[in-house]
Amino acid sequence: MYKLKNTIRDYAWGSTTLISDYLGTDPSGAPEAEMWLGAHAGSPSSALREHGAIPLDRLISADPDRLLGTRCREAFGDRLPFLMKLLAAGSPLSLQVHPSNEQAAAGFVAEEAAGVPLEAAHRNYKDAHHKPEMILALTPIEALCGFRPAAEAASIFGHLAGAFREVGTEVPPVLEQVRDMLDGGGEPAAVGAAFALLIRGGISVVDAVESVAGILRLGIPVGPFAKELATALELSEAYPGDPGVLISLMLNRVSLTPGQAVFLPSGNIHAYLSGLGIEVMASSDNVLRGGLTAKHIDTDELLNTVDFSPLPVPLLEAFSPTAGVHLWQPPFDEFVLQRMEVVAGDDGLPLTGGTPSILLVVSGSGRLSSTGQSLSLNRGDSVFVSANEDLPTLHGIGSEPLVAFAATVPLHVTAAR
Ligand SMILES: [Zn+2]
Secondary structure (H helix, E strand, O other), X not given: OEEEEOEEEEEEEEEOOHHHHHHOOOOOOOOEEEEEEOOOOOOOOEEEEOOEEEEHHHHHHHOHHHHHOHHHXXXXXXXXXXXXXXXXXXXXOOOEEOOOHHHHHHHHHHHHHOOOOOOOOOOOOOOOOOOOEEEEEOOOXXXXXXXXXXXXXXXXXXXXXXXXXXXXXXXXXXXXXXXXXXXXXXXXXXXXXXXXXXXXXXXXXXXXXXXXXXXXXXXXXXXXXXXXXXXXXXXXXXXXXXXXXXXXXXXXXXXXXXXXXXXXXXXXXXXXXXXXXXXXXEOOOOOEEOOOOOOOOOHHHHHHHOOOOOXXXXXXXXXXXXXXXXXXXXXXXXXXXXXXXXXXXXXXXXXXXXXXXXXXXXXXXXXXXXXXXXXXXXOOOEEEEOOOOOOOEEEEEOOOOEEEEEEEOOOOOOOOO
């Protein structure tokens, strides 16, 4: 078992307070967006040893059998297959989608062969892996996630057109075009065509976004879609003229309360708008952006990646395998997430043995002990637990329960990669 030191990445959309308030640390003053807990080469955690710290990816590759265990290695090779993050959105992230394994592998090889530098602004694939993910809300989280039914999206665009007519202003032709496409039937093709029209942009789309912002500034039309339209106005203030403003109206508008989670398979288009959550994903940094960004958008690659099928919001329910444990098990092979709560005097909660885990303590104090080792734990501490650790068990100390989140490679993994 190794205590970890983790990098916090500052991005413009990060929150200056959410992560430090949650972990009880001193805020840096910068927009602290993501704390990475894992072994991804982009920002690996440091494993603290008696004789100095070492990046977790290097520690693992020096002794993969001990750290990852046989089953994890057979399924995923000599790398930690998941990455856990604390994600804190002070303002909206870009609309984004993540590729499948096949796409990521082919895209990575092609970009390497073409000599596109890893850090180039137009580089799509940072590694050769897919990035299905889940997020568990720690505070209320506002988000956009996947396509709503085309007919519903059409009625939002119709509603918006009505707002123009009401004040006697000409309706931007793009709005009526998109509504007609969505109304034409034939999902997911209709959704894909409307999305493509918007994302390809051009003057008429920019003009439409700006006219829509102008109308919404006069007042959000009351009715069933007030929340969606208020979000569009907010997005247009942050990203004037961005096609993502209109695309947001085609997506499910999701509000998660603390304890609720969603999972996002490859191809699902999404954007987190605000809030703090624990995000777990297959260890990858492959993102294709689809609006609400000043960064590079590879439109063709994006259109090949997005799944245009309207789907209900992919909520992920937890179950409780044992007292004190809530477990979220998305339909991916790389990880499960557990919330563990233990009080002083209880027997202690065992972690799954034979497979690697990363643990983050979010409140209380206690210790993590195995047959050969014992680490004291306080709020904000994190630990990498090796697969070969014998009977790792979490204990509480003091009056406050110890609460920790643990991401673990499930032992049922079968898919060879
Ligand atoms: Zn994502």
